[in-house]
Amino acid sequence: MTRKLFTFNGGVHPEGHKDVSNATPIANLPLLPRYVVPLRQHIGTPARALVQVGDTVLRGQMIGAAEGYVSTAVHAPTSGRVVALEPHEVPHPSGLADMCVVIESDGLDQAVEFQPLDWRNLDPSALRNRIRDLGLAGLGGAVFPSFIKLNPEGGGIDTLILNGAECEPWITCDDRLMRERAAEILQGVAVMRHMLGAREVLIGIEDNKPEAIAAMRAAAAGEAEVIAEVVSIRTLYPTGGGKQLTYILTGRETPTGGRSTDVGAQVFNIGTAYALYRAVALGEPMLSRVVTVTGHVAAPGNYEARLGTPVADLLQAAGGALPGSVGKLVGGPMMGFELENDAEDNAAPLTKAVNCIIVKHPDLFPAKPSALPCIRCGACARACPADLQPFEMYWFSRAKDFGKAQSYDLFDCIECGCCSFVCPSHIPLVDFFRFAKSEIWERERHKHDADQARTRHEFKDFRLEREKKEKAEKLAAKVAENKARDAATAAAIAGNAESADPEAERKKAILQAALDRAKKAKESIAPQNTDNLSPAVAKQIEEIEARRTQADTRPEHEEGK
Amino acid sequence: MENYLLILIATVFVNNIVMSKILGLCPFMGVSRKLETAIGMGAATTFVLTLASGTSYLIDTYLLGHDLAYLRTLSFIVVIAGIVGFTEMFIKKTSPVLFRVLGIYLPLITTNCAVLGIPLLNVMEQHNFMESLFFGMGGALGFTLVLVLFAAMRERLEAAEVPKPFKGTSIAMITAGLMSLAFMGFAGLIK
Amino acid sequence: MLSAILVMAGIGLVLGAILGWASIKFRVEDDPLVEKIDAVLPQTQCGQCGFPGCKPYAEAIARGEADINKCPPGGEEGVKHLAELLGVEPKPLGEGLEPKPKAVAVIDENTCIGCTLCIQACPVDAIVGAAKQMHVIVASQCTGCELCLPPCPVDCIHMEVIKEDVATWKWRYPIHTMKQVE
Numbered sequence: 001m002t003r004k005l006f007t008f009n010g011g012v013h014p015e016g017h018k019d020v021s022n023a024t025p026i027a028n029l030p031l032l033p034r035y036v037v038p039l040r041q042h043i044g045t046p047a048r049a050l051v052q053v054g055d056t057v058l059r060g061q062m063i064g065a066a067e068g069y070v071s072t073a074v075h076a077p078t079s080g081r082v083v084a085l086e087p088h089e090v091p092h093p094s095g096l097a098d099m100c101v102v103i104e105s106d107g108l109d110q111a112v113e114f115q116p117l118d119w120r121n122l123d124p125s126a127l128r129n130r131i132r133d134l135g136l137a138g139l140g141g142a143v144f145p146s147f148i149k150l151n152p153e154g155g156g157i158d159t160l161i162l163n164g165a166e167c168e169p170w171i172t173c174d175d176r177l178m179r180e181r182a183a184e185i186l187q188g189v190a191v192m193r194h195m196l197g198a199r200e201v202l203i204g205i206e207d208n209k210p211e212a213i214a215a216m217r218a219a220a221a222g223e224a225e226v227i228a229e230v231v232s233i234r235t236l237y238p239t240g241g242g243k244q245l246t247y248i249l250t251g252r253e254t255p256t257g258g259r260s261t262d263v264g265a266q267v268f269n270i271g272t273a274y275a276l277y278r279a280v281a282l283g284e285p286m287l288s289r290v291v292t293v294t295g296h297v298a299a300p301g302n303y304e305a306r307l308g309t310p311v312a313d314l315l316q317a318a319g320g321a322l323p324g325s326v327g328k329l330v331g332g333p334m335m336g337f338e339l340e341n342d343a344e345d346n347a348a349p350l351t352k353a354v355n356c357i358i359v360k361h362p363d364l365f366p367a368k369p370s371a372l373p374c375i376r377c378g379a380c381a382r383a384c385p386a387d388l389q390p391f392e393m394y395w396f397s398r399a400k401d402f403g404k405a406q407s408y409d410l411f412d413c414i415e416c417g418c419c420s421f422v423c424p425s426h427i428p429l430v431d432f433f434r435f436a437k438s439e440i441w442e443r444e445r446h447k448h449d450a451d452q453a454r455t456r457h458e459f460k461d462f463r464l465e466r467e468k469k470e471k472a473e474k475l476a477a478k479v480a481e482n483k484a485r486d487a488a489t490a491a492a493i494a495g496n497a498e499s500a501d502p503e504a505e506r507k508k509a510i511l512q513a514a515l516d517r518a519k520k521a522k523e524s525i526a527p528q529n530t531d532n533l534s535p536a537v538a539k540q541i542e543e544i545e546a547r548r549t550q551a552d553t554r555p556e557h558e559e560g561k
Numbered sequence: 562m563e564n565y566l567l568i569l570i571a572t573v574f575v576n577n578i579v580m581s582k583i584l585g586l587c588p589f590m591g592v593s594r595k596l597e598t599a600i601g602m603g604a605a606t607t608f609v610l611t612l613a614s615g616t617s618y619l620i621d622t623y624l625l626g627h628d629l630a631y632l633r634t635l636s637f638i639v640v641i642a643g644i645v646g647f648t649e650m651f652i653k654k655t656s657p658v659l660f661r662v663l664g665i666y667l668p669l670i671t672t673n674c675a676v677l678g679i680p681l682l683n684v685m686e687q688h689n690f691m692e693s694l695f696f697g698m699g700g701a702l703g704f705t706l707v708l709v710l711f712a713a714m715r716e717r718l719e720a721a722e723v724p725k726p727f728k729g730t731s732i733a734m735i736t737a738g739l740m741s742l743a744f745m746g747f748a749g750l751i752k
Numbered sequence: 753m754l755s756a757i758l759v760m761a762g763i764g765l766v767l768g769a770i771l772g773w774a775s776i777k778f779r780v781e782d783d784p785l786v787e788k789i790d791a792v793l794p795q796t797q798c799g800q801c802g803f804p805g806c807k808p809y810a811e812a813i814a815r816g817e818a819d820i821n822k823c824p825p826g827g828e829e830g831v832k833h834l835a836e837l838l839g840v841e842p843k844p845l846g847e848g849l850e851p852k853p854k855a856v857a858v859i860d861e862n863t864c865i866g867c868t869l870c871i872q873a874c875p876v877d878a879i880v881g882a883a884k885q886m887h888v889i890v891a892s893q894c895t896g897c898e899l900c901l902p903p904c905p906v907d908c909i910h911m912e913v914i915k916e917d918v919a920t921w922k923w924r925y926p927i928h929t930m931k932q933v934e
Contacts, residue, residue, distance in 0.1 A: 040918060094921040373722075398927070399720030431926035438922040445920070450795035453895045456876040457797050457805065463877075598839065624759050632756055636763055643767030647774050654778035657785050662839035 614697025
């Protein structure tokens, strides 16, 4: 077990506060009377609602289907009735409302029948579709639909990395999960390895979780099928970043603008592996997750709560916020965000993305002093695990010169917060980078819209032009035809010069021409695609034709009967 | 050979045409807003100045001589104008955006005091043909160098929190002054 | 005196010859600048600039016949981009050309009589429908140009401002400007 480990540049050592919540086992939440299930719980297109207000649903029933490629399904957390399908408060930094299905529990908690998946024999694409319909998304915080990550596009993935680093302070949900359910996690890993065709499986865990490492090692020793190596890595924030963990374990550096798959490694969170185990072995969709509730609460710990559980109920389960608390953080203190609504009855629900709720207290989270000017000390550049120059990116983001900011590889920033953490001027650098990124994204959206509008406008011009041309051509053709007909008539008259009445001859010719035209027109509307018909179909058509002629010739006095 | 190298170093650093001779200030302030423009302007000026130095040496030596010395300024201007016209057409063809961005400053190379100044200095210092070429090229390179440095600084200044009265050209002037002071540090590099 | 005239005339002749040759050699066929300007414009095709679309406006700017501050959908940002591209000073938007929040047109389904007039007016073919059938606007293709509003005989089209949602929400600028309190 002596694997050569690598160390990325930078990183910081924030205070862990892990012992606040990692001492007690994962507790289950009782059934609640009401769940709020957002349709957008993952990165990508939100799910399309499959239920309407008034519908009754069962636990595990799909209430939102994946829409588009980057999307996944959502499911009812319990049995009951859909009471609303409306924009509802969600845990999002904007504090804006998003489409949610509100379900009133009937207290029975009846489930649909779950069918375990025969993953070893199932067709790979069928298996992926099943995983999509079971709603699996990465539980590390980015919530990328798992079925896409399990699709080894063109192969080339030789290393499967399980992320048990959990480097953010305060959060312990993966720690507890590994301690208590190591064997199940490894079964999920087996499925991942099968789907990706990876040779090597590495499980990276920070060395501040010795119990988790021991439990995973014990489970790995007992697992014959997956030869997974549990690697203890040095505690250093942010080892849990996908690219950072890949580098630590394999020494492969992800190229700028790329993903870890570009260097042959795919990274999954421990929690995702556990959810995959439940999906495959039990056939259960993603209905719940383990979430850490910590900080200034009576009973900090980890709770297995159904997705859609209102934050207020989650806090209630943890004994409620203690007096003197100020605000709540969703996620960790480094990368998380403040919950907009600080009311006691916060109805924002638990989603797949929420791994931790921290109740803040001024003693635990002292207010940051106001930002001072940047002195270009370079502390942020030394701390940056992505080898960027945050002070340069900050300089241009602040001046809203986004092109320049981007030229300093803004989009390689993983928003880990190390730069803000070390900044002696207390500049909220990451906030600037998030601001710049979302501005650039909006510009790209506008650019895309403009390009689309331009092509559509150009096509409309082209279409109008074409129609005009066609009309002119038609007119010209008609004129030419008339001319030809006149000429033909004249010739006919000349040919029959001896016959008695030239006037009658001319009329006859016109009549003939009209008849010819009618005949031609009739021929042109003859049924199409009638060649190569099978005898049965031909016979059927004949019968229909016969019936039709009969109907046409049916005597009218039949009505009088 | 050493002689030419010395001329180059002297004109680029020690006797920099903008920083110590204070010539060619209008394009220096005018087209230093963006780095790309500054590089384009520098390249155009280098081309014009090198060619103009050589041509004006030939004209001065073989056409004008001592008898027609009074035609020096006049003929130099005509030659420079011709070369600038040529450069203008060339840039318009190869880089319309640069042409548009340089705008009025491109034809104004004609009246750039640096461009007329260097051929006249060549005559005054009695340089031979090669020396004239190197002197012209060195002067233009020095001009390009300070223009690019200055443009890079101004680009950063754009993003800086400058007090309102100093915004824009005023802070640029102050920066140019400080830069000039810094270039004085090269004095004495060559005797 | 004669030699002076001859010298100057000679120089003039030689330079003239070179310039004449260059003007043939480096003739500029068409102006690729138009494409670059057109790429910056927002392509709403709204005609608020006084030209029948974004491309004609771009051509007018390239010819130097139109000012750069005539495009309200592009906003101050767009003017800044144009100024940067053309190497001129940015200026505020023209009189009466204040930018509006981005909106899409919506047809009131109960009032629409299916006259197809709006379909003909739409510069980007974002309205679907047929004669005497109700028309519908494809919101994702609508540029918010408002060109469909005037032709409608029953005034059943109105503009709806696009609201910010979770997907299009932007992080706020982290510096809070100080406001004066009365």
